[in-house]
Amino acid sequence: MTTIDTRYDGQLRCHAVHGPSGSELDTDAPTDNQGRGERFSPTDLVATALSTCILTVLGITAERQGWHLEGATARVEKTMTRSGVRRIDLLEVWIQLPADLSAEQRQQLIRAGETCPVKESLEGAVPMRLHWS
Incomplete structure (x- = not known):
């Protein structure tokens, strides 16, 4: 706790x-x-939590495998609703992985990143789109 x-x-x-x-x-x-x-803002922190959680999980996975992940980035865009109850309408994240990773390494990292605890917690409550490159 x-x-x-x-x-x-x-x-x-x-x-x-x-x-x-x-x-x-x-x-x-x-x-x-x-x-x-x-x-x-408080909702900015939710968006930040998603992007930093993804990168943290990627870092954990990379460290376990002995891979270098330094330089990986994530950019998150938060869109709020325009009418009705004020809430996050969409979180969209662009994750850039280092270019020197193999296709297999990238796939393993993507699978790990898709299961970060923040994404899992928000799933079904906040629409999210992750873009991997």
Whole structure:
């Protein structure tokens, strides 16, 4: 179990502290929802969680196999609903793997990345598209 303590600081901003490490982060509401958009929004963190989870799982897989994954990237685009209940409408992720991987290595990494815990947790609740290259 991990504990994260969060405090509301006013003006639609929050401050969170990761219990195990003491790492801190601040959030701000986005400009399209009454905020200043000067920091990650809570839904930005969901999108960030997806892309970083994919890369982390890829890293775990690569390290187990003795492969180098440095330089792999993920770009995530978050689209919010335009009407009705405000929620994430789509998370689309473009994952770029290092060019020197074999076809077999790429397939193994793709299979691993498709099962990251964040993707598995969001599955069925938030539409997601992953693009691998």
